[in-house]
Amino acid sequence: MxxxxxxxxxxxxxxxxxxxxxxxxxxxxTVDHYVASMKGVIWTIAPEVKIADVTHDVPPQDIAHAAFxxxxxxxxxxxxxxxxxxxxxxxxxxxxxLVGQYADRFVIAPDxxxxxxxxxxxxxxxxxxxxxxxxxxxxxxxxxxxxxxxAPVAAHLANGVSLERFGPxxxxxxxxxxxxxxxxxxxxxxxxxxxxxxxxxxxxxxxxDQLSREEDGxxxxxxxxxxxxxxxxxxxxxxxxxxxxxxxxxxxxFVEVSVRNDSxxxxxxxxxxxxxxxxxxxx
Amino acid sequence: MxxxxxxxxxxxxxxxxxxxxxxxxxxxxTVDHYVASMKGVIWTIAPEVKIADVTHDVPPQDIAHAAFxxxxxxxxxxxxxxxxxxxxxxxxxxxxxLVGQYADRFVIAPDxxxxxxxxxxxxxxxxxxxxxxxxxxxxxxxxxxxxxxxAPVAAHLANGVSLERFGPxxxxxxxxxxxxxxxxxxxxxxxxxxxxxxxxxxxxxxxxDQLSREEDGxxxxxxxxxxxxxxxxxxxxxxxxxxxxxxxxxxxxFVEVSVRNDSxxxxxxxxxxxxxxxxxxxx
Amino acid sequence: MxxxxxxxxxxxxxxxxxxxxxxxxxxxxTVDHYVASMKGVIWTIAPEVKIADVTHDVPPQDIAHAAFxxxxxxxxxxxxxxxxxxxxxxxxxxxxxLVGQYADRFVIAPDxxxxxxxxxxxxxxxxxxxxxxxxxxxxxxxxxxxxxxxAPVAAHLANGVSLERFGPxxxxxxxxxxxxxxxxxxxxxxxxxxxxxxxxxxxxxxxxDQLSREEDGxxxxxxxxxxxxxxxxxxxxxxxxxxxxxxxxxxxxFVEVSVRNDSxxxxxxxxxxxxxxxxxxxx
Numbered sequence: 001m002x003x004x005x006x007x008x009x010x011x012x013x014x015x016x017x018x019x020x021x022x023x024x025x026x027x028x029x030t031v032d033h034y035v036a037s038m039k040g041v042i043w044t045i046a047p048e049v050k051i052a053d054v055t056h057d058v059p060p061q062d063i064a065h066a067a068f069x070x071x072x073x074x075x076x077x078x079x080x081x082x083x084x085x086x087x088x089x090x091x092x093x094x095x096x097x098l099v100g101q102y103a104d105r106f107v108i109a110p111d112x113x114x115x116x117x118x119x120x121x122x123x124x125x126x127x128x129x130x131x132x133x134x135x136x137x138x139x140x141x142x143x144x145x146x147x148x149x150x151a152p153v154a155a156h157l158a159n160g161v162s163l164e165r166f167g168p169x170x171x172x173x174x175x176x177x178x179x180x181x182x183x184x185x186x187x188x189x190x191x192x193x194x195x196x197x198x199x200x201x202x203x204x205x206x207x208x209d210q211l212s213r214e215e216d217g218x219x220x221x222x223x224x225x226x227x228x229x230x231x232x233x234x235x236x237x238x239x240x241x242x243x244x245x246x247x248x249x250x251x252x253x254f255v256e257v258s259v260r261n262d263s264x265x266x267x268x269x270x271x272x273x274x275x276x277x278x279x280x281x282x283x
Numbered sequence: 284m285x286x287x288x289x290x291x292x293x294x295x296x297x298x299x300x301x302x303x304x305x306x307x308x309x310x311x312x313t314v315d316h317y318v319a320s321m322k323g324v325i326w327t328i329a330p331e332v333k334i335a336d337v338t339h340d341v342p343p344q345d346i347a348h349a350a351f352x353x354x355x356x357x358x359x360x361x362x363x364x365x366x367x368x369x370x371x372x373x374x375x376x377x378x379x380x381l382v383g384q385y386a387d388r389f390v391i392a393p394d395x396x397x398x399x400x401x402x403x404x405x406x407x408x409x410x411x412x413x414x415x416x417x418x419x420x421x422x423x424x425x426x427x428x429x430x431x432x433x434a435p436v437a438a439h440l441a442n443g444v445s446l447e448r449f450g451p452x453x454x455x456x457x458x459x460x461x462x463x464x465x466x467x468x469x470x471x472x473x474x475x476x477x478x479x480x481x482x483x484x485x486x487x488x489x490x491x492d493q494l495s496r497e498e499d500g501x502x503x504x505x506x507x508x509x510x511x512x513x514x515x516x517x518x519x520x521x522x523x524x525x526x527x528x529x530x531x532x533x534x535x536x537f538v539e540v541s542v543r544n545d546s547x548x549x550x551x552x553x554x555x556x557x558x559x560x561x562x563x564x565x566x
Numbered sequence: 567m568x569x570x571x572x573x574x575x576x577x578x579x580x581x582x583x584x585x586x587x588x589x590x591x592x593x594x595x596t597v598d599h600y601v602a603s604m605k606g607v608i609w610t611i612a613p614e615v616k617i618a619d620v621t622h623d624v625p626p627q628d629i630a631h632a633a634f635x636x637x638x639x640x641x642x643x644x645x646x647x648x649x650x651x652x653x654x655x656x657x658x659x660x661x662x663x664l665v666g667q668y669a670d671r672f673v674i675a676p677d678x679x680x681x682x683x684x685x686x687x688x689x690x691x692x693x694x695x696x697x698x699x700x701x702x703x704x705x706x707x708x709x710x711x712x713x714x715x716x717a718p719v720a721a722h723l724a725n726g727v728s729l730e731r732f733g734p735x736x737x738x739x740x741x742x743x744x745x746x747x748x749x750x751x752x753x754x755x756x757x758x759x760x761x762x763x764x765x766x767x768x769x770x771x772x773x774x775d776q777l778s779r780e781e782d783g784x785x786x787x788x789x790x791x792x793x794x795x796x797x798x799x800x801x802x803x804x805x806x807x808x809x810x811x812x813x814x815x816x817x818x819x820f821v822e823v824s825v826r827n828d829s830x831x832x833x834x835x836x837x838x839x840x841x842x843x844x845x846x847x848x849x
Contacts, residue, residue, distance in 0.1 A: 021606075021609060023602060023606075028481065029340075029480075029481030029482075030313075030338055030339070030340045030481075030596075031338055031340045031341070031342075031348075031480070031481055032338065032352065032355075032478075032480045032481055033337060033338070033351075033352045033355035033356045034480075034481075036306065036335055036336070036337040036338070036352075036356045036359070037355065037356055037359040038359075039335050039359075039360075040304075040306075040335070040356055040359030040360035040361070040364070041359055043304060043333065043335075043360065043361060044359070044360065044361045047361065050609065051335075052602055052605050052606070052609075052617075053602070054599060054602040055596055055597055055598065055599070055602070056596070057595075057596045057597045058597070059597075060481070060482055061544060065597075068599075069598065069599045069602075072598075072599035072603065073599045073602045073603055073606060076602070076603040076604075076605075076606030076607055076610070076713070077605075077606035077609065077610065078606070078609060078610045078613065081606070089544055090521070091519075091520065092518070092519030092520050092521055093519065093520070093521035141532075141533070141534040142518055142519040142520075142531065142532075143519070143520070143531065143533055143534050143539075144533075144534030147359070147534065148534070195598075197595075197597070197598045197600075198594065198595030198596075198597055198598055198600075198626070199595075199626055235658070235708055236657075236658030236659065236708040236709070237657065237658050237659070237708075237709070238656070238658055238659040248708065248709065249707075249708075250707070250709055250710075251707040251709050251710030251713065251714075256709075261627060261655055311764065312623075312763075312764030312765075313596075313621055313622070313623045313764075314621055314623040314624070314625075314631075314763070314764055315621065315635065315638075315761075315763045315764055316620060316621070316634075316635045316638035316639045317763075317764075319589060319618060319619070319620040319621070319635075319639045319642070320638065320639055320642040321642075322618050322642075322643075323587075323589075323618070323639055323642030323643035323644070323647070324642055326587060326616065326618075326643065326644060327642070327643065327644045330644065334618075343764070343765055344827060372827055373804070374802075374803065375801070375802030375803050375804055376802065376803070376804035424815075424816070424817040425801055425802040425803075425814065425815075426802070426803070426814065426816055426817050426822075427816075427817030430642070430817065431817070
């Protein structure tokens with residue numbers, strides 16, 4: 001089924017009364033009313049939708065963190081899902097808000113790079129700028145577009161309002177240049193840490209697909225952190241002893257550096273300059 | 284539409300099978316079973332309600348924090364919503380539990396000041412003490428009224444049981460004297476910090492409505508923290524550079540003191556005695 | 567109603583289209599996509615189920631903490647509820663995943679001790695190993711069985727697939743020997759701390775049932791922390807002044823050691839070796 005027919009199916013489901021899920025990814029934290037205010041607005045306009053919290057603990061204004069999380073949950077949710085992301089250091093400025101469709105799901109977010117990974121990974125998108133204030137709350141504030149603009153637009157989208165009704169096409173969304181797959185350097189790949197998770201696992205931008213070529217005479221893939229080997233790429237945590245470093249293909253499809261039953265973030269204290277490399281080991 | 288006819292409409296919706304939302308605001312945290320136990324009890328009695336977490340990260344026993352959050356989400360949710368708040372340092376003592384209706388939504392909470400802002404802001408309330416144990420779980424504990432009394436009462440209320448069934452009228456609810464709008468001092472307003480949010484923004488008790496009078500010859504409103512000016516009241520974060528202090532009307536309608544892309548809570552370290560004042564600047 | 571007829575009723579409800587609740591207890595934290603990925607998978611397979619977060623803030627790999635929380639919420643949820651627990655230091659190794667039924671609710675979890683309390687407390691269980699990959703996502707990862715195996719199995723179970731379809735009977739589940747009720751020592755009971763909650767309350771393994779015998783000439787039950795008395799067992803927090811230590815029967819039915827409006831965890835700093843004892847006080 002091509003992208004075109006998928007789009008049609010999703011639109012059809014919306015028109016036929018299928019009530020989609022709205023997911024929320026924000027840096028609003030959980031001590032204030034901000035997230036609940038968005039939920040209240042959504043359920044006032046679209047009483048039957050399901051709402052799924054993805055995370056509200058994105059580090060304040062960390063667009064790269066949220067972009068990764070948004071991408072990871074994208075396809076786990078059913079077709080027709082509306083993914084909302086609000087990490088918005090430019091709120092109140094002239095930055096646009098975008099509404100779009102990729103791979104049969106929808107996104108609403110400030111146009112500040114939050115869609116970088118999904119834009120690069122999926123094709124066939126339709127993107128519009130959110131401009132028609134009939135879909136906003138009256139008198140939107142300058143500091144809480146999540147409640148006053150993004151939540152009501154998400155709810156109207158879930159109710160079946162089509163993308164082009166919200167505003168004109170948006171041709172060149174803002175994409176973060178730093179969010180790319182690792183690059184080749186000879187027969188090695190030089191990558192970096194794109195996400196650190198709760199367990200202290202370091203997710204790199206070296207994807208399993210990039211390792212698929214056969215290497216004659218190789219004993220396996222050797223993984224190096226800032227030039228120092230941490231051993232061969234393994235299959236699972238139990239391939240090493242407690243407290244040992246290990247690199248594996250993680251659940252996101254990327255090479256991850258971990259410490260079994262401990263934190264790789266603590267052991268390696270990675271910075272933006274930390275290089276994680278992988279190369280065939282030859283005898 | 285007056286308050287009276289709104290009340291009637293909400294009652295009507297409940298009787299007609301409209302299943303309301305129950306929101307939860309507590310200081311129970313998220314590492315234990317407490318919140319989920321309440322949800323299980325609610326869904327056992329009222330299987331069709333939606334449950335919305337507002338926050339469970341109210342600082343332990345911080346009634347003022349919860350009172351502000353409860354007030355902020357109040358009207359974002361649809362008419363008929365049941366707002367539950369449990370911050371309850373007096374659990375097991377003789378403090379009452381109240382059930383009430385304000386502005387077409389319902390509240391259930393210990394009678395300890397949690398409703399202060401909504402009681403002062405909305406009229407036309409009906410308040411009852413929760414006393415009839417037929418709506419409780421059998422043999423309520425002395426330490427977890429949230430699960431054993433408040434959750435089942437909320438579920439029965441959502442099922443259409445009317446307020447007066449839960450107990451006798453409660454005439455004088457406990458209100459916190461500290462939770463009031465700022466007071467005038469000549470042509471200035473002297474306020475204080477009533478809420479600090481996740482981003483370190485300082486929400487004051489100076490409301491935009493209090494600034495509405497025209498000031499002849501004024502260049503704008505000057506904002507002072509403990510007597511020291513931080514500049515004129517602005518419209519949006521982008522009116523100042525990164526790292527600069529800024530005061531704006533925030534999304535709650537109050538003057539807020541922020542630092543662009545940083546924390547005002549860290550910069551100003553406000554205490555209960557910190558005075559935030561605002562006055563017309565004249566040349 | 568015996569356990570047998572309860573089982574039949576639950577099965578019947580599932581077959582008749584009653585959509586159960588799925589609860590989630592994990593150590594995945596809330597900053598990543600892990601929990602939301604599970605929810606997306608569940609709603610893709612079983613679009614009508616309700617999902618209740620119990621906690622995702624189990625300390626990383628703390629099976630005992632999760633086992634206690636799972637047990638506490640077990641019966642608060644309606645019959646037919648599917649309780650999912652994922653704290654899984656052995657992911658990717660040969661540890662089994664179990665699916666079972668206790669007291670009219672279902673459980674899915676790694677077989678590593680998470681069911682210890684419910685297994686010891688409830689009878690009549692049916693337990694199976696999860697082995698049939700037709701109920702998994704295609705190509706499960708080695709590091710995220712929560713998304714790839716446990717979430718889809720939970721959703722299929724909610725859809726009415728019966729236990730025996732997932733795999734062969736599992737006769738001897740892994741149980742943690744440390745999770746037991748306190749033992750008698752003469753006329754005293756010697757217990758330990760099995761859970762520390764958000765407020766710093768210390769939940770012991772001394773259950774109220776164990777105190778039910780009459781003690782001639784006793785003035786009440788005296789509670790001792792590492793041999794030092796903290797007074798008699800009380801009914802409620804308000805029996806002591808602010809800042810005083812107090813022991814009560816907590817909402818879980820166990821003796822709890824607290825400090826009124828403060829943290830017993832801070833005051834007593836309990837370790838695995840801390841002994842909480844209770845004995846009749848005689849004049």
